[in-house]
Amino acid sequence: MTYLFWASAVVWVGIFLYLYGLVRRSRALEHEVAALRDRSDGRSGTAGGRSGAGHP
Amino acid sequence: MRALLALIWKDLVIEARTREIVTAMSLVAFLALVIFSLALGPSAHLVAAAAPAAVWVTVSFAATLGLARAHALEQEGQALRGLLMTPVGRHILYLGKCGANLAMMLVLQLVVAGAAAVLFTGAFARHWAGLALPLALGAVGFTAAGTLLGAIAAETRLREVLLPILLLPVVVPVIILSLAGVNAVLEERGLPELLRSLKLLGAVDIIFVMLGVWLFAYVVED
Amino acid sequence: MVRSADVALASGSCVAMLLALYGAFVFAPTERVMGDVQRIFYVHLPLAWIGFVAFGHACWAGIQYLRTGRREWDAVGAAAAEIGVLFSTLVIVTGSLWARPVWGTWWTWDPQLVTYLILWLIYVGYLVLRSAAGDDPRRARFAAVFAIVGFVDVPLVWLSARYLRALSPVIFTSRSIGLAPPMAWALGAGLVAWSLFYWALFRTRLRLGVLEAEVAALAGEGD
Numbered sequence: 049m050t051y052l053f054w055a056s057a058v059v060w061v062g063i064f065l066y067l068y069g070l071v072r073r074s075r076a077l078e079h080e081v082a083a084l085r086d087r088s089d090g091r092s093g094t095a096g097g098r099s100g101a102g103h104p
Numbered sequence: 105m106r107a108l109l110a111l112i113w114k115d116l117v118i119e120a121r122t123r124e125i126v127t128a129m130s131l132v133a134f135l136a137l138v139i140f141s142l143a144l145g146p147s148a149h150l151v152a153a154a155a156p157a158a159v160w161v162t163v164s165f166a167a168t169l170g171l172a173r174a175h176a177l178e179q180e181g182q183a184l185r186g187l188l189m190t191p192v193g194r195h196i197l198y199l200g201k202c203g204a205n206l207a208m209m210l211v212l213q214l215v216v217a218g219a220a221a222v223l224f225t226g227a228f229a230r231h232w233a234g235l236a237l238p239l240a241l242g243a244v245g246f247t248a249a250g251t252l253l254g255a256i257a258a259e260t261r262l263r264e265v266l267l268p269i270l271l272l273p274v275v276v277p278v279i280i281l282s283l284a285g286v287n288a289v290l291e292e293r294g295l296p297e298l299l300r301s302l303k304l305l306g307a308v309d310i311i312f313v314m315l316g317v318w319l320f321a322y323v324v325e326d
Numbered sequence: 327m328v329r330s331a332d333v334a335l336a337s338g339s340c341v342a343m344l345l346a347l348y349g350a351f352v353f354a355p356t357e358r359v360m361g362d363v364q365r366i367f368y369v370h371l372p373l374a375w376i377g378f379v380a381f382g383h384a385c386w387a388g389i390q391y392l393r394t395g396r397r398e399w400d401a402v403g404a405a406a407a408e409i410g411v412l413f414s415t416l417v418i419v420t421g422s423l424w425a426r427p428v429w430g431t432w433w434t435w436d437p438q439l440v441t442y443l444i445l446w447l448i449y450v451g452y453l454v455l456r457s458a459a460g461d462d463p464r465r466a467r468f469a470a471v472f473a474i475v476g477f478v479d480v481p482l483v484w485l486s487a488r489y490l491r492a493l494s495p496v497i498f499t500s501r502s503i504g505l506a507p508p509m510a511w512a513l514g515a516g517l518v519a520w521s522l523f524y525w526a527l528f529r530t531r532l533r534l535g536v537l538e539a540e541v542a543a544l545a546g547e548g549d
Contacts, residue, residue, distance in 0.1 A: 055366045055423040059373070059416050066412050070530055077537040084544035252475070256468045260458040269454055270472060273447035274479045277486040284490060304489060308482050315478060319471045322392050 107192050111200025115174075116207055125170050125177075126208050130215040133166035137216060141223045148225075155224035156286040160242075160279055163216050167209050167246060168271055172264035174205060175254040194321035198251060202316065205247040213239050231289050234298065238285025241305045245278035248312035255323045278312075281305040332529055339522035346372075346519035349512035363427045368512050370420040372520040373413050374442065378480070380410030380524065381449060385477035388470030400466035401535030403473055407452050409527050414446040437487035444483045448476040462542070 140158040144151050187197060217235065221228035228235065250271050257267040285301040288294075350368035387403035390396075421439055422432050433439070452472055459465035 051363050051423045051427045052365055055369065055420045058419050058423070059369055062412065062416055062419075067527075067530075070534060074534050074537065077534065077541055080541050081537060081544065084541065088544065249475070253472070256455070256459075256471065259460075259464065260455065260468070261460065262454075262458040266455065266458055269451045273444050273451060274475060276444050277479065277482040280483075280486040280490055284486075301489070304486065308486070311478065311482065315475055319392075319474065322467055323471055325467075 108196050108200055108203070111187075111192070111197065112203035112207070115201065115204030125173050126211050128173070129166045129170035129208070129212050132169060133162040133212060133216045134219050136162040136165065137219050137223060152225035152227065155220050155228060156283055156290065158224065159213075159216050159220050159228075159286075160283055163209075163213055164246070164272065164275070164279065165268070166212055166216075167243075167250065168268045169264070170208060170212065171205060171247070171250040171254045171271070172257060172267040174201075174208070175258035175267075176264060179258050188324060194324065195317040197324070198316050198320035199313075201255075202247055202251045202313070205251050206243055209243040209247050210240060213243055227290050234289035235286060237302055238282045238289065238298070238305065241285075241302060241309055242278050242282030245282075245305065245309040245312050246275050248309060248316050249274050249278075252316040252320055252323065255320065277308050278305065281308060332526070335522065335526045335529065339519065339526045342515070342519035342522050346512070346515040349515040354509045354512035363424060366420050366424040368516045369520075370417060370424060371513060372516040373420065374417045374438070375517065376520050376524045377410050377413035377417055377442075378445070380406050380413060380528075381445065381473075381477050381480070383528075384410060384449075384452070384473045388473035391466055391470040392474075395463070397462065397466065397539055398536075400462065400469065401532055401539060403466075403469060404456060405528055405531035405535050407449050407469075407473065409524060409531060411446065411449050411453060413524070414442060414449065417442055418446060435487075435491075437484055437491055440487040441480060441484040445476075445480055448479065452476060 137158060140154070140162065141151060144154055144158075217228055217232070217239065221232075250267070253270045253274065254267055257263060257270060260266050281301050281304050285298055285305065288298040288301060346368070350365050354365065354368065356362055356364075383406035384403045387399045387406060391399035391403065418439070421442070425434055425439075426432050452469065455472055456465060456469050459468050
């Protein structure tokens with residue numbers, strides 16, 4: 049039955065799309081975490097460990 | 105108890121002075137009702153059958169508007185902040201807002217039911233006593249959920265637009281059961297059936313009020 | 327940073343899913359009345375049950391968040407609700423695709439479908455609320471409250487829909503299916519497989535939530 053096929057197709061395609069979306073968001077967040085970490089490391093390195101507004 | 109009555113009175117007095125929310129709500133509902141009756145066409149039978157549905161649809165949307173407006177007003181005036189600083193219990197605050205919102209919604213229902221009696225079917229006028237109960241109990245459940253969710257929606261980026269999205273699905277059991285009661289009255293199916301739907305509706309109302317009393321404190325804390 | 331427990335979970339759910347597929351398409355006999363289309367049921371019902379459990383999961387996380395104030399519970403709630411929306415969407419679609427050949431209509435006011443539609447609307451609303459609510463801790467509080475309200479509402483919706491059906495049996499159709507033992511086994515396999523799959527999916531999504539919290543914390547620090 050074509051309905052059976054489409055139902056199965058929708059289920060698996062849907063799950064696959066969601067997983068794909070999860071993986072993409074995960075990668076983006078991991079990049080962001082790394083970037084933020086570098087930024088804060090760099091800031092604490094040059095400013096001698098002080099945080100907050102200071103000389104650029 | 106006195107604090108509760110004072111709170112309800114305060115909101116009602118504010119509303120009575122400006123009559124802003126109730127007027128706007130009633131006008132919106134009336135307009136929607138007119139459009140409904142136009143859209144349904146000349147068939148008197150169809151119009152009569154659709155009357156309860158039209159009433160609840162217009163009341164739902166107008167009441168949601170009104171609730172959102174009421175919460176927005178409170179936010180604008182920073183009234184909530186002031187109230188939170190008083191030693192009044194959060195559940196009293198919730199019940200107070202509920203009471204005031206309920207009063208406004210009951211007025212709205214009166215206006216809409218009256219308009220429906222003219223525009224849709226005279227049965228609304230004939231059975232007005234029986235109709236009062238399912239409609240009023242429906243209003244109780246609606247405002248109980250609406251006061252809690254309205255407090256949430258008012259504090260978000262989307263503000264008033266979010267409230268229908270949150271409230272209307274939640275309030276579906278109330279609408280279904282109230283409509284069942286209204287239909288039982290209009291189709292003269294007898295008291296036992298009306299009482300059955302009212303009992304269920306009352307139970308749902310109690311659950312919503314209890315949820316509101318419990319959760320309102322968490323919504324307004326900062 | 328994938329732990330061996332997660333790998334075991336993922337492979338376990340794959341194996342279970344294969345077994346369930348076999349059960350649904352090969353092992354279970356063809357249903358007398360509806361024919362092969364009925365096999366959708368072996369996916370539709372487990373998804374429906376797990377979808378409901380996912381929202382219970384989100385509600386539980388909400389209660390725990392309000393009780394303890396710990397961020398992790400908010401991440402749990404968000405993950406459970408998101409997967410729940412995914413599963414509910416699939417439930418509605420498969421239910422529709424099942425209804426069409428069997429009853430000739432894409433939609434029917436069956437209490438289960440009505441409840442599922444409202445359930446779906448509530449938790450899509452939950453996701454909209456999360457995106458509109460700004461930042462923690464307010465967002466977490468609002469989400470927790472709404473998850474609780476939404477979940478308590480679901481049985482109420484179901485009961486009122488059933489009350490409506492009892493009033494006018496002419497409109498509604500019944501979905502009862504006689505379950506022969508092999509069918510029950512296939513159904514059981516499906517339940518196990520989809521439960522494992524939910525758990526694996528949930529843990530993946532939860533990791534994402536933890537990452538998001540980390541980003542928020544780091545971004546806050548850096549200013």
